[in-house]
Amino acid sequence: MSDGTEQAGRAEVTALQAALAAEHAAVYGYGVVGGRIGDARRTEARSAYDAHRARRDALVRAVRDLGGTPVAASAAYALPFPVQDGPAAVRLAARMEERVAGAYSDLVRAATGARRADAAGALREAAVRAVRWSGESVAFPGLAERSGERTGAAGTTPSASAPAKR
16 A cells, blocks of 8 residues: 555545544533423434434444544533523534534534535535524535634543543
């Protein structure tokens, strides 16, 4: 395997791991959203939760297929703001989807073939959910340059009180 191919492979695994970490955080975050969201949007939150669980499981398989050890979920995540009511839960859902889109944007850049197409599909799904939650759209969803935020996180970060499993 050439040096360039090895570097591309490492970049793809790194991007897969970042997307996996974002999905772990989104699954956790939707647990919070589900506990605070109003009845009118509970089905939408459950659907998003299920979608993130399915994406998470697919990413675990993809990392393993490339010979990596999938990054584990943290025991807890620090939320970007207090989520004490329905409107805050809606804001959290939108923020998580924007950040998940960022992680998939990175994966689209790093991957090739079918994996790239899957990442583009995941990016599109996250962007659509972000618009549904926030009521706003952006020209290029998932690009960190538009928001000044780092990509790869889903709106939550591992809690300082809960050590991450490695």
